[in-house]
Amino acid sequence: MVHPPAQTRTALEEATHRFVEAWGNMASAWGISRTMAQVYALLYASHEPLDTDHIMAELDISRGNANINLRKLIEWELVRKVEVADPHTRKEHFVAEKDVWALTTRVIRERSEKELKPVAAYLTEVGAQLSERANGRLTPEEDEFKRNLEAMSSFLRLFNSLTERLLPLLENRNQKQLETILKLLPTGKS
Amino acid sequence: MVHPPAQTRTALEEATHRFVEAWGNMASAWGISRTMAQVYALLYASHEPLDTDHIMAELDISRGNANINLRKLIEWELVRKVEVADPHTRKEHFVAEKDVWALTTRVIRERSEKELKPVAAYLTEVGAQLSERANGRLTPEEDEFKRNLEAMSSFLRLFNSLTERLLPLLENRNQKQLETILKLLPTGKS
DNA sequence: CTTCATTTTCATTCTGAATTGAAAATTTGA
DNA sequence: TCAAATTTTCAATTCAGAATGAAAATGAAG
Numbered sequence: 001m002v003h004p005p006a007q008t009r010t011a012l013e014e015a016t017h018r019f020v021e022a023w024g025n026m027a028s029a030w031g032i033s034r035t036m037a038q039v040y041a042l043l044y045a046s047h048e049p050l051d052t053d054h055i056m057a058e059l060d061i062s063r064g065n066a067n068i069n070l071r072k073l074i075e076w077e078l079v080r081k082v083e084v085a086d087p088h089t090r091k092e093h094f095v096a097e098k099d100v101w102a103l104t105t106r107v108i109r110e111r112s113e114k115e116l117k118p119v120a121a122y123l124t125e126v127g128a129q130l131s132e133r134a135n136g137r138l139t140p141e142e143d144e145f146k147r148n149l150e151a152m153s154s155f156l157r158l159f160n161s162l163t164e165r166l167l168p169l170l171e172n173r174n175q176k177q178l179e180t181i182l183k184l185l186p187t188g189k190s
Numbered sequence: 191m192v193h194p195p196a197q198t199r200t201a202l203e204e205a206t207h208r209f210v211e212a213w214g215n216m217a218s219a220w221g222i223s224r225t226m227a228q229v230y231a232l233l234y235a236s237h238e239p240l241d242t243d244h245i246m247a248e249l250d251i252s253r254g255n256a257n258i259n260l261r262k263l264i265e266w267e268l269v270r271k272v273e274v275a276d277p278h279t280r281k282e283h284f285v286a287e288k289d290v291w292a293l294t295t296r297v298i299r300e301r302s303e304k305e306l307k308p309v310a311a312y313l314t315e316v317g318a319q320l321s322e323r324a325n326g327r328l329t330p331e332e333d334e335f336k337r338n339l340e341a342m343s344s345f346l347r348l349f350n351s352l353t354e355r356l357l358p359l360l361e362n363r364n365q366k367q368l369e370t371i372l373k374l375l376p377t378g379k380s
Numbered sequence: 381c382t383t384c385a386t387t388t389t390c391a392t393t394c395t396g397a398a399t400t401g402a403a404a405a406t407t408t409g410a
Numbered sequence: 411t412c413a414a415a416t417t418t419t420c421a422a423t424t425c426a427g428a429a430t431g432a433a434a435a436t437g438a439a440g
Contacts, residue, residue, distance in 0.1 A: 100346070134201040
């Protein structure tokens with residue numbers, strides 16, 4: 001992309017640029033693609049709706065790329081189309097959900113669904129099939145393995161319920177209550 | 191790799207195989223490479239220490255790959271070398287940390303360090319530089335952006351402290367206490 | 381010191397995911 | 411219905427991280 005040189009950028013443009021960069025850099029850590037993160041960041045930073053061409057130019061990406069990532073963001077409910085009263089064009093315009101709470105719960109929920117639940121379920125299944133195939137007569141090694149699987153599985157479930165309980169607090173932006181809970185938790189070793 | 195046909199596998203071999211597969215599949219979701227996850231799973235499932243050649247054969251991977259992933263796992267303190275009294279060889283042998291609690295805290299801690307802290311810090315910095323460059327006189331748009339950055343940042347910090355408080359409970363395998371906390375949390379919408 | 385077993389390194393290759401860009405599809409207005 | 415504007419699709423390409431495998435390094439035994 002052809003950015004104006006840093007010196008001629010306004011303070012806001014400069015800050016936006018840094019913000020988009022930062023968001024892109026941490027994208028992979030959050031399990032989303034770099035471009036998807038940057039498109040989101042750009043829309044988040046902008047106080048008015050942007051169209052596809054604007055995004056393409058700003059991030060120096062292709063139309064296909066912009067389109068596909070915008071659709072993914074809409075699917076995640078982090079971005080939505082808006083009507084823009086502009087007689088000269090019928091381009092679609094987009095704005096970002098500016099609620100960090102919503103963003104975070106979305107990411108956590110996706111992860112919980114994809115990373116915790118299926119694994120816990122599968123581990124239990126593997127354990128069950130082991131007993132089944134061994135006809136209930138487990139050797140000491142088999143028994144040990146089975147118990148290890150169960151420990152893993154039950155831990156994942158405990159962890160998952162904890163997450164599930166916390167999510168509504170985030171979803172409802174209940175900062176007060178979160179802080180209360182925070183105080184309940186012991187600091188240091190317990 | 192040349193597996194024995196499924197029919198001739200023991201129940202334990204079969205279960206191990208499924209376990210390794212499953213662990214490998216969810217690897218990317220947990221932010222670790224497929225092979226690293228499989229090596230860990232294989233060692234976890236084995237009740238005796240394994241050497242590099244064994245791991246290479248079992249997972250059908252190269253020596254370099256096995257070596258590099260074993261070192262990473264040791265770095266993460268999920269696997270360690272053990273002495274094996276065997277006069278015929280001086281191969282190194284490895285065992286896995288079988289404590290799921292340790293495994294989980296490790297993953298969470300890595301993520302918190304990589305995904306939360308740096309971002310929160312950077313967002314604050316971008317906001318500060320914006321004020322600085324604008325010489326304290328912010329336009330309404332700049333002010334809005336700055337407040338959005340601050341909202342993001344403070345939320346990330348709140349979320350991070352929550353994580354930090356929970357981690358020691360996990361680290362100390364304090365299942366009782368975790369369950370108590372679970373009960374404190376309201377169900378449904380609050 | 382030399383030899384042999386073993387581990388580590390690293391330039392090269394492979395692989396899957398992200399991206400491109402142009403063609404096809406869709407939508408809108410006249 | 412047609413033409414122009416815009417979005418969507420998708421085969422081909424690019425790219426980044428993972429894996430390979432052979433050479434170099436290590437280190438233990440005689």
